Amino acid sequence: MHRFIIPVFLLFSVNVWSQAFCGLRDPVAMIEKLYPDYTSFQSIVRTVDERTREVVSKELPGMVLHFGELGRHTLYVVTDNDGVLGLVHVRSEQSQWGLVEIAWGISKDLKIDGFAFQRCRSADKYKLEVPKIQAVFNGKRLEALKSYYDFEAAAPTQTYTNTIGYTGELGEVLLKCGMKTLLVTELVWWQDIDTIESSFNTFEPN
Amino acid sequence: MLALYTHRLLIPVGISLISVMSYAEDTSSRQSFDLSSRMVYSDVDDSLGFMHAFGIDYHKVVSNAQGDIGTLTAQLYVTRIDNLFPHPPFFDDKHDTELVTRIFNFNYTGLGKNLPNIKVGHIELPFGSEYRINTNGTLLQYTHPMNLGPKADWGVSINKQNASIDYEVSLTTGGGQSFRPDDASSYVLTGYIGTSSHHDFHYGFSFNQSKINQVERENYAVDVAYYEGLWGFSAEWLLGEKNDVNYQQSFTEINWRSPDEKQLYYLQLRLQRQFSDWSRQDLMLGTRYHFHRDLVLSAMLTYQEVQNTVQLSAQLRWRF
Numbered sequence: 001m002h003r004f005i006i007p008v009f010l011l012f013s014v015n016v017w018s019q020a021f022c023g024l025r026d027p028v029a030m031i032e033k034l035y036p037d038y039t040s041f042q043s044i045v046r047t048v049d050e051r052t053r054e055v056v057s058k059e060l061p062g063m064v065l066h067f068g069e070l071g072r073h074t075l076y077v078v079t080d081n082d083g084v085l086g087l088v089h090v091r092s093e094q095s096q097w098g099l100v101e102i103a104w105g106i107s108k109d110l111k112i113d114g115f116a117f118q119r120c121r122s123a124d125k126y127k128l129e130v131p132k133i134q135a136v137f138n139g140k141r142l143e144a145l146k147s148y149y150d151f152e153a154a155a156p157t158q159t160y161t162n163t164i165g166y167t168g169e170l171g172e173v174l175l176k177c178g179m180k181t182l183l184v185t186e187l188v189w190w191q192d193i194d195t196i197e198s199s200f201n202t203f204e205p206n
Numbered sequence: 207m208l209a210l211y212t213h214r215l216l217i218p219v220g221i222s223l224i225s226v227m228s229y230a231e232d233t234s235s236r237q238s239f240d241l242s243s244r245m246v247y248s249d250v251d252d253s254l255g256f257m258h259a260f261g262i263d264y265h266k267v268v269s270n271a272q273g274d275i276g277t278l279t280a281q282l283y284v285t286r287i288d289n290l291f292p293h294p295p296f297f298d299d300k301h302d303t304e305l306v307t308r309i310f311n312f313n314y315t316g317l318g319k320n321l322p323n324i325k326v327g328h329i330e331l332p333f334g335s336e337y338r339i340n341t342n343g344t345l346l347q348y349t350h351p352m353n354l355g356p357k358a359d360w361g362v363s364i365n366k367q368n369a370s371i372d373y374e375v376s377l378t379t380g381g382g383q384s385f386r387p388d389d390a391s392s393y394v395l396t397g398y399i400g401t402s403s404h405h406d407f408h409y410g411f412s413f414n415q416s417k418i419n420q421v422e423r424e425n426y427a428v429d430v431a432y433y434e435g436l437w438g439f440s441a442e443w444l445l446g447e448k449n450d451v452n453y454q455q456s457f458t459e460i461n462w463r464s465p466d467e468k469q470l471y472y473l474q475l476r477l478q479r480q481f482s483d484w485s486r487q488d489l490m491l492g493t494r495y496h497f498h499r500d501l502v503l504s505a506m507l508t509y510q511e512v513q514n515t516v517q518l519s520a521q522l523r524w525r526f
Contacts, residue, residue, distance in 0.1 A: 021236055021265035022279050022309040022330065023340030029369040029402050039319060040273030045234040066466065067499040072236040079273060097435045099467050118404050121433050 030103035033116045035078045035085045042077045046188045061151045075189045093177040097121040104181045112137045124170045142182040235266040242523040249516045255290030259283045275316030281308035296383040322364040330358045332374035332398035333412040335429045335442045345504040356382035373399040380418040389419045406433045453480045468496040487511035
């Protein structure tokens with residue numbers, strides 16, 4: 001009689017989304033879209049853990065990191081021959097169309113430089129990925145984005161929907177993803193961001 | 207003998223990898239243990255077979271002062287089969303234990319933005335729909351083993367992904383799990399070029415020419431995929447030749463995911479004609495459920511009309 005055995009290993013647990021790493025791809029197309037003049041990028045992989053999730057829930061009430069958002073994630077430091085152009089981080093947000101992955105370009109002082117939909121199964125992404133709406137986000141810090149969201153009503157403010165000229169769900173997904181991205185980037189990579197300037201001061205052009 | 211040599215080399219490499227994992231948490235790496243148990247019921251002989259695998263999955267980005275210059279991916283598994291038939295050819299019989307290399311390569315990306323990357327090691331062959339989708343260790347499979355022989359092979363490739371195009375061309379030994387096949391004249395040449403796979407609609411072209419232990423193959427394929435909301439559709443059309451026998455094959459899949467993507471359901475249809483007869487009319491119906499962040503339960507029913515067989519598979523996988 002054969003047995004179906006699942007041994008229990010009392011080993012440390014590293015939070016990972018149950019998917020093999022051979023499927024990981026750098027968001028090269030998104031980096032090219034956000035920083036067209038880039039020449040290179042450097043990955044910094046850090047762990048987004050339960051503690052991060054707790055802080056996100058506290059700072060952004062009603063918003064939780066879903067289980068695919070925990071684990072090891074990458075911040076890309078994008079450079080050209082003169083130094084650092086910006087940072088790129090991809091975060092996903094749940095929606096009625098499944099997970100929406102948005103790549104965010106972020107300046108070293110944690111302002112939005114731009115965004116691009118990496119994976120989105122809604123055609124409305126073409127309505128949002130336009131210069132007019134990019135301009136609404138560009139240059140904004142977390143506090144400015146938070147002012148577009150009514151946390152008690154768990155919905156974007158009318159100011160936000162009027163400003164972007166779109167009332168569909170994807171606009172809310174975009175705003176929530178932007179807020180979570182800025183907060184998570186600050187919480188998880190703050191030490192790296194602090195040292196980026198000094199480490200790339202010694203940057204030698206190709 | 208070569209397989210044994212391969213395994214003797216890989217065991218210390220695997221142990222070395224595990225030993226550096228404890229230091230790797232703060233560097234640009236990811237690592238996970240991967241444990242799975244699979245049960246396969248076949249109505250041919252009313253038998254139940256099992257496959258258990260335990261291994262490490264390691265991924266590290268290597269950088270220098272100018273930026274990232276490459277990625278190391280290593281997936282080494284101790285795999286045990288019991289009463290499993292048919293089984294992958296690198297198992298000696300239906301009760302066997304092998305050290306299996308799924309993926310083990312270094313992809314050098316340091317040639318810059320416009321020049322290709324160079325990958326060396328055990329490479330997943332770039333061909334058809336399967337090239338776009340991660341099927342390593344999952345019940346969900348596409349057409350690699352049937353079309354190409356090995357799913358992954360030892361060799362080199364050039365590859366690149368940019369805003370509009372993905373491509374990869376590989377030249378490998380044909381040994382599959384072994385560095386070298388039994389017949390030293392074996393080789394596998396495979397290539398893929400297609401539009402970027404992050405688009406809702408993408409397509410690609412593939413070719414494959416190989417000689418593995420006196421079996422000669424030549425395949426040309428076109429694949430497309432389209433996603434709308436929670437639905438996905440993919441198709442692959444192939445013209446092939448195996449030892450001078452021509453065949454045509456189509457492979458289609460329709461799938462649905464739940465909004466949180468914890469559940470996946472799929473239906474696949476594979477049709478193959480040799481001469482003017484159907485040589486395959488296979489229907490696969492499957493599901494995958496992430497019932498915990500690290501635990502995945504999968505099940506699949508395979509019905510082969512021409513062979514008149516039914517196979518039922520189930521798998522529990524834990525990555526930690």
